[in-house]
Amino acid sequence: MTRWVGNRLPRREDARMLRGAGRFTDDVAAPHAYHVAFVRSPVAAGTITHLDVEEARGMPGVVDVVTSADLGHPGLVAALEREEFVETTMPLLAHDRVRYAGEPIVAVVAEDRYAAEDAADAVEVDIDEVPAVTSLAGAAGHLPPLHEEAPDGVLVDLEMFSDDLIDEVLDQAPLLLEETFRSGRVHASPMEPRTCLAEWVDRDEQLVLTLSTQVPHQVRTGVAQALGLAERKVRVIAPDVGGGFGVKCVVGREEVVVAAIAARMRHGVRWAEDRQEHLTAAFHGREQEYVVRAGFDEDGHILGLRADISCNIGAYSAYPFSCGVEPLMAASELPGVYKVPRYAARARGVATNKPPTAPYRGVSRPQIVMVMEGLMDKAAARLGIDRFEIRRRNTIADEDFPYLGVNGITYEPGSYLEALEKCLAATRAAGWWEQRDRTDDGLVRGIGIANFNERTAYGTATMGMRKMQMTPGFEVAHIKMDASGDVVVTSGTCGHGQGHETTFAQLVADRLGISPDRVKLRQGDTDLTSFGWGTFGSRSLVIGGGSAAVAARRLADQVREVAAEMLEADPTDIDLVDGNAEVRGTPQARISIAEVAATVHYRSHTLTHREEHLLEARGTADPSGMFSNACHAALVEIDPGTGDVQVLDYIVVEDCGVVVNPTIVEGQVRGGVAQGIAAALYEELAYSAEGQPLAGTFMDYLVPTATEIPPVAVHHLETPCDQTETGAKGMGEGGSIGAPATILSALNDALRHHTETPGTERQYADLQHLPVTPAELLSILGAAPSRQETT
Amino acid sequence: MKDQHLVTLTVNGRAHELVVESRKTLADVLRQDLGLTGTHLGCEHGICGACTVLIDGEPARACLVFGVQADGREVRTVESLADGDELNDLQQAFSKHHGLQCGFCTPGFLMLAEAYLSTDPDPDREEVREVVSANLCRCTGYQGIVDAVCEVAQDRRRAGHA
Numbered sequence: 001m002t003r004w005v006g007n008r009l010p011r012r013e014d015a016r017m018l019r020g021a022g023r024f025t026d027d028v029a030a031p032h033a034y035h036v037a038f039v040r041s042p043v044a045a046g047t048i049t050h051l052d053v054e055e056a057r058g059m060p061g062v063v064d065v066v067t068s069a070d071l072g073h074p075g076l077v078a079a080l081e082r083e084e085f086v087e088t089t090m091p092l093l094a095h096d097r098v099r100y101a102g103e104p105i106v107a108v109v110a111e112d113r114y115a116a117e118d119a120a121d122a123v124e125v126d127i128d129e130v131p132a133v134t135s136l137a138g139a140a141g142h143l144p145p146l147h148e149e150a151p152d153g154v155l156v157d158l159e160m161f162s163d164d165l166i167d168e169v170l171d172q173a174p175l176l177l178e179e180t181f182r183s184g185r186v187h188a189s190p191m192e193p194r195t196c197l198a199e200w201v202d203r204d205e206q207l208v209l210t211l212s213t214q215v216p217h218q219v220r221t222g223v224a225q226a227l228g229l230a231e232r233k234v235r236v237i238a239p240d241v242g243g244g245f246g247v248k249c250v251v252g253r254e255e256v257v258v259a260a261i262a263a264r265m266r267h268g269v270r271w272a273e274d275r276q277e278h279l280t281a282a283f284h285g286r287e288q289e290y291v292v293r294a295g296f297d298e299d300g301h302i303l304g305l306r307a308d309i310s311c312n313i314g315a316y317s318a319y320p321f322s323c324g325v326e327p328l329m330a331a332s333e334l335p336g337v338y339k340v341p342r343y344a345a346r347a348r349g350v351a352t353n354k355p356p357t358a359p360y361r362g363v364s365r366p367q368i369v370m371v372m373e374g375l376m377d378k379a380a381a382r383l384g385i386d387r388f389e390i391r392r393r394n395t396i397a398d399e400d401f402p403y404l405g406v407n408g409i410t411y412e413p414g415s416y417l418e419a420l421e422k423c424l425a426a427t428r429a430a431g432w433w434e435q436r437d438r439t440d441d442g443l444v445r446g447i448g449i450a451n452f453n454e455r456t457a458y459g460t461a462t463m464g465m466r467k468m469q470m471t472p473g474f475e476v477a478h479i480k481m482d483a484s485g486d487v488v489v490t491s492g493t494c495g496h497g498q499g500h501e502t503t504f505a506q507l508v509a510d511r512l513g514i515s516p517d518r519v520k521l522r523q524g525d526t527d528l529t530s531f532g533w534g535t536f537g538s539r540s541l542v543i544g545g546g547s548a549a550v551a552a553r554r555l556a557d558q559v560r561e562v563a564a565e566m567l568e569a570d571p572t573d574i575d576l577v578d579g580n581a582e583v584r585g586t587p588q589a590r591i592s593i594a595e596v597a598a599t600v601h602y603r604s605h606t607l608t609h610r611e612e613h614l615l616e617a618r619g620t621a622d623p624s625g626m627f628s629n630a631c632h633a634a635l636v637e638i639d640p641g642t643g644d645v646q647v648l649d650y651i652v653v654e655d656c657g658v659v660v661n662p663t664i665v666e667g668q669v670r671g672g673v674a675q676g677i678a679a680a681l682y683e684e685l686a687y688s689a690e691g692q693p694l695a696g697t698f699m700d701y702l703v704p705t706a707t708e709i710p711p712v713a714v715h716h717l718e719t720p721c722d723q724t725e726t727g728a729k730g731m732g733e734g735g736s737i738g739a740p741a742t743i744l745s746a747l748n749d750a751l752r753h754h755t756e757t758p759g760t761e762r763q764y765a766d767l768q769h770l771p772v773t774p775a776e777l778l779s780i781l782g783a784a785p786s787r788q789e790t791t
Numbered sequence: 792m793k794d795q796h797l798v799t800l801t802v803n804g805r806a807h808e809l810v811v812e813s814r815k816t817l818a819d820v821l822r823q824d825l826g827l828t829g830t831h832l833g834c835e836h837g838i839c840g841a842c843t844v845l846i847d848g849e850p851a852r853a854c855l856v857f858g859v860q861a862d863g864r865e866v867r868t869v870e871s872l873a874d875g876d877e878l879n880d881l882q883q884a885f886s887k888h889h890g891l892q893c894g895f896c897t898p899g900f901l902m903l904a905e906a907y908l909s910t911d912p913d914p915d916r917e918e919v920r921e922v923v924s925a926n927l928c929r930c931t932g933y934q935g936i937v938d939a940v941c942e943v944a945q946d947r948r949r950a951g952h953a
Contacts, residue, residue, distance in 0.1 A: 014886040017894025018878055020829015020869035027828035114814060191833045191841055191895040191929050242895025243929050275834035497893030497930050667889045667931060674932035698838040705924035706933035
């Protein structure tokens, strides 16, 4: 009997992509659709004093020029149901104030994109510019406030896990670390920018919006609310989606504007942004600061942790999750894999004159891992304890599970210490330590580690604690077997590179005893699937796949029942094996599943108990959320002559429970690591003090190429999860969560190893920010004499 | 008045006569006028390489070439690689080594690699990394792409020298 879960099944998605036959939004033909180009604010802050669209209206090919007033000033409101949250509105088009450079003000509609862009240049916008606030430091007391509703610029301010004794404990700790960690503003930047096509279809009384999104149903809700339509009147279709990583798991104002124009004109309208628009006007992420106090005893045990966390959320709260996403995640989950006995956190979301932020792959976990691993490395160095040993002493051990953390979270079994040891062993086997200690070529090398967990597949119970007005969590899958014995599964998740068409088919095939070739996943269409939350937060395989597995199990019961009648056996004695239903112990008594299916469809009169007719089932899943874990290690090399860093080698030991398809898991890990290395060494959306974006193309925003990303060895551990039908845990984000901390750890190890004489104080501060540039490394290495020079 | 030109170009072995506005990019001509939507636009600045096609056998960014500049030229796009449903060796290797996830950048990498492989290289891994660093991928971390190109280079040499 073939078992498909665990199999390196080649991806079902690949052939069409490789033939150029993928169908992305901009590939969907709509020959007569108009094209939209947006007129965007050239300045970061100010008030619109004059808007003249008349010249643009008269330009060749122009069909309409649309302002906020033309649409009735609609907006998107993201809300948290918390007193500490200030609700603000993001207008679809700016009409009085502008709050970031790149904010859309006018939509020009023309016969083609070239004409639309020409006419956009002819729109006159006068703005009375005021000073911009771009940094967290500048936000307090800035006038005028970005939003009148929040005079201090803070849109969310959370005090969590208050502890009256914590300061006393920290003040008396044998080692008190008071540290600041920062991470730069970065961009998910999938290779397909945002794009959409909206058409009104009279026959169905529907606005059909085809777009590149991770969350079709949430887009439907956003569009329906903004335009005042019943949800059935909006159909959202996500065809092939060219990557997302979070920037497409929220609703873009431009997409709603295009929908509004199509509804108004009763004509097809499309929009495709170029990379400059994407970098400067789509959602950003990760600009955060952590001011922490951490106490340790002489043996390196952490005694307490207090964190003051600030997130630069940009100008608006993104719909639907709100700007609470980053602060809430950071404050809730900072302690990570460590046994922290006392903990308190304050987390704020601060508005600035930059584009709004969205959840980006990992959401605050890259930063909290950077903070915890940075503290461990620093405490180890200060106390003279080995870096691995201090982690052993603080990590939640096997006998501690289930472990109730100081943050109120119960951690179910993982392999935290096993991953650490296995990773350390792999670095030794690879000869890293000898390489690090080379002194013959003048290059400086270091080894970094990060051991961490990540909560994945948050269900409604856990998401409900965040108090979002829109609370995601569950999925509902449907499954139907057709008369030929093939199966179609639908899910509200919306894969876009994660290989769901393959992994879902593996889960379903095992339960039905058929080949995965006979299972087709359909997704990304609000009319085709049940309401669901989409693909983000490492949830899809666990919740979407889990619900599909439940549906498949129920369908298998139906197949067994019919087969039992046809074979004159008991349903509990029927096995579904390799396309056949057979009587256990009497395999010659068998019938093909295709024949069962044909009988149910075409000859149901021959069956006695067929009140339901047809072979269809439904399954749901809504786990509370489970922790995957991993240990990363990197070997880096710094050229002290240039400050250039090469990541030479990279090892990941990961545990995501039952692995459905190892190839796909490894691909997710490697891609995530690449994004984490990028955030550590290359990418930053820099802004001038006036709020002008300084990275508008891939020449300034340095997405790494093949020469910057090393091979990544991936080792698997499997601690099955008992919350789900499949035993799987989520794993889409872990690579990008662990890599920034690992690279920082490696750089600090390199600098420490190169410049420090054991037993003496360091001459420079540890690197505790992202990204680290060659110029910084050059100045550090230039200023600090090397150990070779001093001895 | 639009500045229109009559151009003749051969795409994937078929000759086309088209009336093309002078400023229309080759990428838009391929996608909109010829329906060859496998050529994707990732940046429109000539940097990411998703729109890479072959013009007279040489890789080019279709977003930086005007359609009129392709007049009289032979253009090959990703749609030329497979024989019906039968993927060529390079396409098969990309799948085998998981060199694609979302698939958006993939046509550009395939055409870049196709041009490189046509030079009959005998590469080491570092050379292949250098070559494919011309294009950007956001999903894979490049490992599978490099593995695939290395394998096909070796296989084609072996077959060529057999």
